[in-house]
Amino acid sequence: MNPHGRVLASLAGLLAGCGGGASPPPQEIHPVSFVERQEDGGERSFVAEGGRRVEVDLNSLLEIRVDENRLAERIDSGSPASPTVPTGLQDRVDALGAALDATEEAEALEASAFRSWAADPRSARSAIAAYARVTTAILDPFEEAVEARMPGASSGAREAELDRILGSGLAGGPRGGIQWGVVRDALAGELSLLGAVMDTLREVPRPGIQIRAYYLGSRTSEGLPLPLAGYNDEPVGERSVVEKVVLAVSEEERQLYDAYGRLAVQVGAKSSAGAALREVLEAEFDQRRAALQELAEAAEGLVRSAAGDLEALRGLLDGRVNDLLNEMVEALKASEAGRRTESLVMGFLDPGAGIIDFSLLQGFSDLSQTLPGQSPAGALSTLLHLLDRVGRIPSASTLRGDVWEAHLDSLRALAASVRDLEGPVRNELTRLIGTELGGLPSPVLEEAVQRFLRAAAPVRGWLDDLAGRRGTLLLSDLPEPRGQRTIPLASQADTELDLQRLPPTRTAAEDVLVRFTLLSGDEVVDGGWTDRLRLKAFGWSARTVASLAFIRRSGRSTYVPTPVLSWVARYRPWPGSGGKEIPLSFGLSTATLDFSEEKEVELGLAATVGILDDWALLGYGWNLQETTERGFFFFSIRFLTGPGGLAGS
Amino acid sequence: MLHILDTADARSRTILEKSLGHPSRIVLLVKGDVEGVGSFVTRASDMATQPWRDVIWLKHPDLVADSAGSEYFESPSTDDFEAPLLGFRDQVVTRLPMDATGFRIGRAFLDAEAAE
Numbered sequence: 001m002n003p004h005g006r007v008l009a010s011l012a013g014l015l016a017g018c019g020g021g022a023s024p025p026p027q028e029i030h031p032v033s034f035v036e037r038q039e040d041g042g043e044r045s046f047v048a049e050g051g052r053r054v055e056v057d058l059n060s061l062l063e064i065r066v067d068e069n070r071l072a073e074r075i076d077s078g079s080p081a082s083p084t085v086p087t088g089l090q091d092r093v094d095a096l097g098a099a100l101d102a103t104e105e106a107e108a109l110e111a112s113a114f115r116s117w118a119a120d121p122r123s124a125r126s127a128i129a130a131y132a133r134v135t136t137a138i139l140d141p142f143e144e145a146v147e148a149r150m151p152g153a154s155s156g157a158r159e160a161e162l163d164r165i166l167g168s169g170l171a172g173g174p175r176g177g178i179q180w181g182v183v184r185d186a187l188a189g190e191l192s193l194l195g196a197v198m199d200t201l202r203e204v205p206r207p208g209i210q211i212r213a214y215y216l217g218s219r220t221s222e223g224l225p226l227p228l229a230g231y232n233d234e235p236v237g238e239r240s241v242v243e244k245v246v247l248a249v250s251e252e253e254r255q256l257y258d259a260y261g262r263l264a265v266q267v268g269a270k271s272s273a274g275a276a277l278r279e280v281l282e283a284e285f286d287q288r289r290a291a292l293q294e295l296a297e298a299a300e301g302l303v304r305s306a307a308g309d310l311e312a313l314r315g316l317l318d319g320r321v322n323d324l325l326n327e328m329v330e331a332l333k334a335s336e337a338g339r340r341t342e343s344l345v346m347g348f349l350d351p352g353a354g355i356i357d358f359s360l361l362q363g364f365s366d367l368s369q370t371l372p373g374q375s376p377a378g379a380l381s382t383l384l385h386l387l388d389r390v391g392r393i394p395s396a397s398t399l400r401g402d403v404w405e406a407h408l409d410s411l412r413a414l415a416a417s418v419r420d421l422e423g424p425v426r427n428e429l430t431r432l433i434g435t436e437l438g439g440l441p442s443p444v445l446e447e448a449v450q451r452f453l454r455a456a457a458p459v460r461g462w463l464d465d466l467a468g469r470r471g472t473l474l475l476s477d478l479p480e481p482r483g484q485r486t487i488p489l490a491s492q493a494d495t496e497l498d499l500q501r502l503p504p505t506r507t508a509a510e511d512v513l514v515r516f517t518l519l520s521g522d523e524v525v526d527g528g529w530t531d532r533l534r535l536k537a538f539g540w541s542a543r544t545v546a547s548l549a550f551i552r553r554s555g556r557s558t559y560v561p562t563p564v565l566s567w568v569a570r571y572r573p574w575p576g577s578g579g580k581e582i583p584l585s586f587g588l589s590t591a592t593l594d595f596s597e598e599k600e601v602e603l604g605l606a607a608t609v610g611i612l613d614d615w616a617l618l619g620y621g622w623n624l625q626e627t628t629e630r631g632f633f634f635f636s637i638r639f640l641t642g643p644g645g646l647a648g649s
Numbered sequence: 650m651l652h653i654l655d656t657a658d659a660r661s662r663t664i665l666e667k668s669l670g671h672p673s674r675i676v677l678l679v680k681g682d683v684e685g686v687g688s689f690v691t692r693a694s695d696m697a698t699q700p701w702r703d704v705i706w707l708k709h710p711d712l713v714a715d716s717a718g719s720e721y722f723e724s725p726s727t728d729d730f731e732a733p734l735l736g737f738r739d740q741v742v743t744r745l746p747m748d749a750t751g752f753r754i755g756r757a758f759l760d761a762e763a764a765e
Binding site for chain 2: 113114117121122123124125126128129131132133135136139143156159160162163166167168170171172176177
């Protein structure tokens with residue numbers, strides 16, 4: 001296997017290391033869902049509860065759909081026990097109900113007493129008594145109910161009320177005896193009155209929902225309340241679309257570049273990139289020495305493992321990319337799945353398709369006559385200007401959505417085939433590496449990447465927090481939106497959040513919080529929940545980033561810290577599109593070098609691969625002023641993330 | 650049934666004695682030559698449509714002073730209103746006031762009957 005094969009194997013390792021991830025758990029039926037309406041006309045639905053941060057495009061419109069019935073059920077289950085009806089009241093209701101039920105028996109007993117009297121008056125006493133006992137048991141709760149609903153009334157008034165309601169009922173009916181219809185009406189009337197009282201006591205406050213949304217920008221440590229139709233009166237901002245492909249060096253990155261330059265001077269040359277990195281970080285964060293030590297060691301391992309393989313990037317720039325691709329095709333052909341896919345792959349690689357034309361990278365070496373003498377920022381600006389003007393490179397044409405769309409179907413088919421091929425390809429590469437090169441660093445590099453990712457995870461979040469990029473915000477500290485209202489669940493509770501009305505300076509990797517609070521009347525039923533949305537730029541995006549690089553000249557062993565300015569582009573498939581995301585970005589970097597003591601200004605230009613959202617960059621390039629030993633490798637970490645962050649400290 | 654005994658003759662005494670001596674009758678005795686007694690008797694009569702209920706208004710002073718019912722009154726004077734309600738065993742179950750409503754009178758009859 002030639003070096004290109006090693007690069008392929010290394011990238012395969014990187015992809016395997018970065019692109020994996022467990023499938024999301026099946027979505028539960030949830031009372032609130034989002035519909036993301038994307039700028040390209042696509043849409044997708046998702047739920048976000050549970051703290052899982054969901055990525056949304058920073059130019060999308062989010063509809064927040066509330067399932068009122070499901071939410072009302074949730075509120076019911078979370079509500080404190082329904083107001084308790086006073087025991088006495090409930091007892092009266094129960095007794096009146098029982099009395100009402102007993103009227104039929106009493107009526108029958110009364111008839112029996114009449115019959116008994118008619119048969120033998122002198123022996124009717126028991127029958128009369130039985131009728132009377134049941135009847136008095138009916139009248140007792142009636143009297144108690146009337147008395148209870150007339151607190152404070154005189155006994156005369158209560159007697160008058162009893163007589164008004166039931167006096168005629170106890171008086172003789174047509175055939176003598178009690179008028180049971182009147183008695184039943186009287187009991188039912190009291191029950192009705194008590195029922196109304198109980199309904200009042202039992203009245204469950206109307207369930208409602210409050211929704212608050214906040215933008216957590218990287219330029220502020222506070223949450224900005226966002227307007228939500230119906231829920232608050234926050235002013236609606238002007239609509240702005242974030243340009244995702246930026247072909248210019250931002251002022252912010254220029255400032256960061258200068259800050260990295262000052263740090264680089266402080267650090268000085270080191271024997272290893274890890275040592276240099278550790279010194280920089282430890283100076284800033286002495287309390288995190290152990291974590292930084294681990295990160296530095298992991299970085300050192302990554303650098304050591306990647307350095308040899310990245311040497312092969314020279315091959316890309318030497319115009320031998322077709323050899324590399326052909327080698328990959330040959331590997332694919334070696335499998336059954338590969339034979340099925342061959343035509344697709346060949347079509348994809350057709351230079352006429354204009355999707356990826358690596359040979360265009362060769363053109364950049366021609367700039368060596370024009371770039372020397374410029375600062376790295378100036379040189380990168382020149383490059384980007386050229387890219388924009390001539391429409392070349394992973395560039396203008398490939399960054400256009402319509403071009404990508406035209407090939408989407410074939411790419412999807414290719415992606416599916418590649419997935420099928422993963423095993424055969426891996427086996428083939430392993431065989432080649434094992435038999436022809438006696439085992440090579442691909443597995444080692446893959447392991448190094450994994451170790452670096454593990455070490456970077458906690459440190460990265462911590463650095464981000466310290467840099468103020470995503471400062472820790474307590475939910476309780478978020479300001480109350482103006483005119484915040486509760487929307488009853490009996491009405492339409494849907495709303496929408498237009499991300500295009502966020503500040504035009506919004507960028508990827510910022511967050512939007514959507515807080516849901518459930519209420520029963522004015523009472524908060526539970527703490528609700530907060531959905532976290534991470535702004536991302538889907539589709540093609542490109543930007544310039546500054547970072548602190550540790551550069552090692554080919555053939556030398558020392559690492560020199562140098563600020564680097566990079567332009568990196570990546571493609572993120574829209575969520576739900578079926579596309580497979582490659583968690584890498586590709587681009588160019590410029591840096592000031594000092595290879596020669598004779599030359600005052602030396603400019604380096606390097607092909608660059610970014611990982612972890614460009615938090616770490618790897619690159620290989622040339623000193624444009626040198627003619628011999630001009631190659632260099634660099635590894636950088638972009639740990640200063642904003643003008644308000646560590647760069648200013 | 651309502652009995653207004655305004656004479657102290659044998660017929661009146663017989664009615665009174667039969668009623669009081671009946672094992673299955675509830676008897677409300679009424680006396681008193683005062684304003685309102687007639688209204689009371691009317692209300693009581695309305696509550697005595699059951700054949701085992703008797704309302705006996707002793708209008709004649711001799712019946713009040715000397716008859717089978719005289720022993721149930723606390724005062725022998727006809728000037729004073731009294732309305733003792735007698736149970737099956739001719740025991741005084743309650744004494745109703747003159748302003749007792751129809752409901753209260755009917756309820757009193759039932760209580761007396763239930764206390765068999």
